[in-house]
Amino acid sequence: xxxxxxxxxxxxxxxxxxxxxxxxxxxxxxxxxxxxxxxxxxxxxxxxxxxxxxxxxxxxxxxxxxxxxxxxxxxxxxxxxxxxxxxxxxxxxxxxxxxxxxxxxxxxxxxxxxxxxxxxxxxxxxxxxxxxxxxxxxxxxxxxxxxxxxxxxxxxxxxxxxxxxxxxxxxxxxxxxxxxxxxxxxxxxxxxxxxxxxxxxxxxxxxxxxxxxxxxxxxxxxxxxxxxxxxxxxxxxxxxxxxxxxxxxxxxxxxxxxxxxxxxxxxxxxxxxxxxxxxxxxxxxxxxxxxxxxxxxxxxxxxxxxxxxxxxxxxxxxxxxxxxxxxxxxxxxxxxxxxxxxxxxxxxxxxxxxxxxxxxxxxxxxxxxxxxxxxxxxxxxxxxxxxxxxxxxxxxxxxxxx
Numbered sequence: 001x002x003x004x005x006x007x008x009x010x011x012x013x014x015x016x017x018x019x020x021x022x023x024x025x026x027x028x029x030x031x032x033x034x035x036x037x038x039x040x041x042x043x044x045x046x047x048x049x050x051x052x053x054x055x056x057x058x059x060x061x062x063x064x065x066x067x068x069x070x071x072x073x074x075x076x077x078x079x080x081x082x083x084x085x086x087x088x089x090x091x092x093x094x095x096x097x098x099x100x101x102x103x104x105x106x107x108x109x110x111x112x113x114x115x116x117x118x119x120x121x122x123x124x125x126x127x128x129x130x131x132x133x134x135x136x137x138x139x140x141x142x143x144x145x146x147x148x149x150x151x152x153x154x155x156x157x158x159x160x161x162x163x164x165x166x167x168x169x170x171x172x173x174x175x176x177x178x179x180x181x182x183x184x185x186x187x188x189x190x191x192x193x194x195x196x197x198x199x200x201x202x203x204x205x206x207x208x209x210x211x212x213x214x215x216x217x218x219x220x221x222x223x224x225x226x227x228x229x230x231x232x233x234x235x236x237x238x239x240x241x242x243x244x245x246x247x248x249x250x251x252x253x254x255x256x257x258x259x260x261x262x263x264x265x266x267x268x269x270x271x272x273x274x275x276x277x278x279x280x281x282x283x284x285x286x287x288x289x290x291x292x293x294x295x296x297x298x299x300x301x302x303x304x305x306x307x308x309x310x311x312x313x314x315x316x317x318x319x320x321x322x323x324x325x326x327x328x329x330x331x332x333x334x335x336x337x338x339x340x341x342x343x344x345x346x347x348x349x350x351x352x353x354x355x356x357x358x359x360x361x362x363x364x365x366x367x368x369x370x371x372x373x374x375x376x377x378x379x380x381x382x383x384x385x386x387x388x389x390x391x392x393x394x395x396x397x398x399x400x401x402x
Contacts, residue, residue, distance in 0.1 A: 004119060005131045007170075007177035008112045011075060012135020014166045015105050017147055018082060019047060019336075020139065021163065022098075024148030024223050024237055025156045032156065033091040037224055038344040043098055044220045045344075048336035050099040055106020055333065059326030067111050068178050072171060074104035074111075079167035086160035097160075106333060110326030113310055115178070123260065130256025130307040138249060145238040145245060152235065195317035195324055203374030204313040208331035209338065210367030211271060211309065215302040217339025218278055218360035219244075225353045230291045240295060247299020255304030259311055264375045267308045271368040273301040275361050282357035306332070339363060 022029070022043050030040035062070045081101025088094035109132070116128040147159040195201060226232045226240055258266035277297045284290035310328055317324030342363070343356035 004178045005116055005128060007173045008071075008116055008132040009135040009138070010173045011071065011108060011112065011170050012132055013139045014075075014135070014163065014170045015078065015108060016135055016139030017166065018078070018101050018163050019044075019051075019105065020219075021147040021159055022047075023220060024145070024241055025151045025159060026221075027223060027227075027234070028151060028156050029091075029094070033094070035091055037221070038347050039091075041220050041340055041344050043095060044216070045337040045340035046095055047098045047102040047105075048216075048333040048340065050102035051105040051333035052330040052337070053106075054103035055110055055326040055330035056323075058103060058107035059110045059322060062107060062111070063322050066180065067115050068174070068180050070111055071108060071115075071174050071178065074108045075167060075171045075174060077101070077104040078108075079164055079171070082160050082163040082167060086157050086164060088157075102333075106326055106329040109329045111322060113314070113325045113329075114322055117314070126259040126263075126307045126311045127256045129310050130252055130259075134249070134252055139245075142242075142245065145241040148238040148241060152238070193320070193323070195320035196327070198316055200316040200374060200378050201313060201324065203370065203378075204309060204316060205328060205331040207267070207271075207367050207371045207374070208305075208309045208313070208328055209335040210363055210370060211274070211305045212332045212335030213339035213342070214274060214278065214335075214360040214362075214364030214367065215298070215339070216336040217343040217363060218281070218298075218356045219302070220340040221343055221347065221353055221356045225285060225356070226291070229285045229353050230288055231286075232288065232291075240292075243292060244295045244299040247296045247301075248303050249299075251300040251302065251304035252306065254300070256307040258304075259308030263308055263312055263315075264371070267305055267312070268368060268371055268375070270301055270305050270308075271364055271371060274298075274305075275364045275368065277301055278357050278361035278364065282354050282361065285354050285357065 026037065026040045026043070029035075029043065030037055033040075058074070062073075078101050081097050081099070081103070084097030084100055085094055086097075088097055112132050113129050116132045120128040147162065150162060151157075151159040222241075222244075223237050226237055227234055232240060255266070255270065258270075277294060281291070281294035281298060284294060309332075310325065313324050313328040313331075339360065343359050346355035346359050347353065
């Protein structure tokens, strides 16, 4: 794999830590600002909605520029947002910092996915995208637990200071390792929007929303589940998140490999497994040994759909790769916000900290139904043009234009 992919993964690490690093600190933030656990959870859903906006708006606005310069500018926005969060005197200011940092997220992964795919041979594109998304999984393995531990020892603000430093290092990494790419000669935004008239693009986006809503809806309140339901001490939460993160690291790599071999089949299998694991977790959350097993399994299958879902969207919108890639990142984060919101409703209704797991299982089961129906419909329809990508054969990948 080209060394430039490591720089993209480094960016993914910083952004992933910003997105999920707050999860283990929610009880501390809630106590500091005097808000409820469900209100503190809005720091996750608010971030996700901002990602969705940035993924579409910034990706479209920056599509005409050199992609390396775009990535550098986006990382600058990331640094500013985390500085605001580190200095926040009140909950609304912290939310504002989260929103600013989130604006770069979707566009970074949207542009980065295309850059990563263009660096490798066609039959390795899902694996290249998986490596870039590997930064997110490394953030789960090392960053999120370490950020939670740092926040517990020195206060939650210290985590945001650390994120600011990581942002600076990431900026330097991209500057040194990502090759210069020429700006597109001409960007026909209206023509690219035409790709969204294809039903299979919307099947991919809807599946992305539901897949991530299920997993992140459960994960948002996982610290409360571990302490209030399972009975683990607060100090053990960072180490428990290491177990989850180790699973995501393995699962992301596995998901990319499976997607390169059989795209739709691998996605359907993973959605089925996610539903089953969330249900198992909910049923056994009072058992410490079973909770450890469930955390590891959830890590393995939870985010393994990301490379395949990203590739599926890009295949069916191959003549609009940047915008489609950004739209799918937006879909991921609409799912994050939707899942956190629905789980928050269950908590507010008094169903307890096991309820997010049941909510997540129901959502991912819905995602499986959407993907299955869309895949069957796609098989019944003959390809209308060379633009129509095969749905399940990695040996015949669509060309992702640069």
